[in-house]
Amino acid sequence: MDIVAHMDASDRLFSRIDAKRDDLIALTQDLVRIPTLNPPGENYLEICEYLRRRLVKHGFEAQLVRGEGTPGDSDRFPRWNVVARREGINPGECVHFNSHIDVVEVGKGWTTDPFGAEIKDGRIYGRGTCDMKGGLAASIIAAEAFIEEFTDFAGSIEISGTADEETGGFGGVAYLAEQGHYKHVDHVIIPEPLQKDRICLGHRGVWWAEIETHGEIAHGSMPFLGDCAVRHMGAVLAEMEGSLYPALAAKHTDMPVVPEGARQSTMNINSLHGGQTEPDADFTGFPSACVPDSARMVIDRRFLIEESLDEVRGEVAALLEKVKSERENFRYDIRELWNVLPTMTEKDAAVVASVAQSIQQVLGKTPEYVVSPGTYDQKHIDRIGRLKNCIAYGPGLLELAHKPDEYIEIGDMIDSAKVMGLSLMDLLLEQGTRV
Numbered sequence: 001m002d003i004v005a006h007m008d009a010s011d012r013l014f015s016r017i018d019a020k021r022d023d024l025i026a027l028t029q030d031l032v033r034i035p036t037l038n039p040p041g042e043n044y045l046e047i048c049e050y051l052r053r054r055l056v057k058h059g060f061e062a063q064l065v066r067g068e069g070t071p072g073d074s075d076r077f078p079r080w081n082v083v084a085r086r087e088g089i090n091p092g093e094c095v096h097f098n099s100h101i102d103v104v105e106v107g108k109g110w111t112t113d114p115f116g117a118e119i120k121d122g123r124i125y126g127r128g129t130c131d132m133k134g135g136l137a138a139s140i141i142a143a144e145a146f147i148e149e150f151t152d153f154a155g156s157i158e159i160s161g162t163a164d165e166e167t168g169g170f171g172g173v174a175y176l177a178e179q180g181h182y183k184h185v186d187h188v189i190i191p192e193p194l195q196k197d198r199i200c201l202g203h204r205g206v207w208w209a210e211i212e213t214h215g216e217i218a219h220g221s222m223p224f225l226g227d228c229a230v231r232h233m234g235a236v237l238a239e240m241e242g243s244l245y246p247a248l249a250a251k252h253t254d255m256p257v258v259p260e261g262a263r264q265s266t267m268n269i270n271s272l273h274g275g276q277t278e279p280d281a282d283f284t285g286f287p288s289a290c291v292p293d294s295a296r297m298v299i300d301r302r303f304l305i306e307e308s309l310d311e312v313r314g315e316v317a318a319l320l321e322k323v324k325s326e327r328e329n330f331r332y333d334i335r336e337l338w339n340v341l342p343t344m345t346e347k348d349a350a351v352v353a354s355v356a357q358s359i360q361q362v363l364g365k366t367p368e369y370v371v372s373p374g375t376y377d378q379k380h381i382d383r384i385g386r387l388k389n390c391i392a393y394g395p396g397l398l399e400l401a402h403k404p405d406e407y408i409e410i411g412d413m414i415d416s417a418k419v420m421g422l423s424l425m426d427l428l429l430e431q432g433t434r435v
């Protein structure tokens with residue numbers, strides 16, 4: 001295809017996508033109106049059945065896969081996923097769009113119905129519009145328009161709707177990856193709300209651990225007869241403030257993480273519990289007088305591609321040993337809860353180059369390359385699926401995710417559908433005819 005032919009072909013694709021505007025809106029609304037709250041993981045079967053019916057009508061073969069035995073999976077809340085595949089007329093590469101179907105809790109502060117999918121000023125409002133049912137709908141419209149326009153494409157297109165991303169993705173992408181569902185896949189696009197003119201190459205690493213300090217219980221009027229685990233934990237906190245936090249702030253990365261505050265190592269103290277557990281809300285009495293014999297802290301450390309997991313573990317281990325050497329009776333345990341290695345797809349990977357070129361053509365600007373401060377399902381595709389050619393690209397503003405009055409701009413969905421459709425042209429129309 002020469003340049004003129006390519007421009008004509010892409011214009012035809014764009015017209016098709018524009019003509020599907022009402023379909024795109026209705027599809028997004030339908031998806032938002034199925035409340036797939038996670039936890040606990042509601043209505044996964046319903047949304048997967050809906051997607052299967054939709055995609056089968058457009059020539060896909062689709063199957064439902066239950067992440068049986070994965071965290072949270074039960075007969076009441078089964079972890080269903082849908083995987084749909086459309087073959088081209090000739091063998092070739094496989095482009096896979098993966099979206100998570102779950103949404104987080106609603107929370108307070110809404111002025112619109114969270115599951116009403118109301119349209120106002122060119123936006124659709126509701127929980128999951130931005131994160132990420134709008135992206136899922138845009139990828140479906142892109143694929144359907146592409147298939148209608150280029151009936152002779154080579155290779156295959158896959159669309160998956162997967163469970164549990166918001167709680168780690170174990171019953172979703174991790175399960176599919178373990179079952180070998182990504183083995184034949186060449187390119188993955190995850191339409192998370194990273195903004196229509198940005199390409200997300202990967203994410204920082206994660207290390208969660210629980211530190212427990214031990215003491216000895218005694219009567220609170222005679223604390224000298226016991227040993228206060230909370231004071232021991234106080235010493236850990238002081239050491240963190242004094243040495244660890246400044247050290248983390250000094251570690252900068254070349255990863256283009258957004259927002260910029262996350263372009264360094266960070267650590268959140270996720271929770272801190274010491275002494276008696278808090279009573280139920282309906283208990284109105286006082287606590288008893290006891291010296292706490294245990295304090296537990298959960299830390300959430302996010303690390304950089306320049307750091308190793310051993311280094312991250314080692315600095316906390318060294319800190320605890322330092323406190324131990326300086327403090328009498330200091331006893332502790334540390335338990336690692338989970339970890340994810342940082343990942344970053346190369347800028348010259350085929351899917352990155354293709355989406356970058358498509359953004360340039362649709363939006364008339366050079367894309368911004370970003371890295372996510374937190375992880376998403378790319379971690380499983382990378383680690384279990386062993387596939388490096390993966391990005392997150394989709395409509396919506398990341399800042400709106402998980403917030404009240406979450407919305408997606410209809411115009412952004414259309415634009416990103418064009419970018420995705422154009423990338424399919426680049427990746428799946430016969431090599432010889434590529435521009």
Ligand SMILES: [Zn+2]
Pocket residue numbers: 100131132165192193
């Ligand atoms: Zn998401």
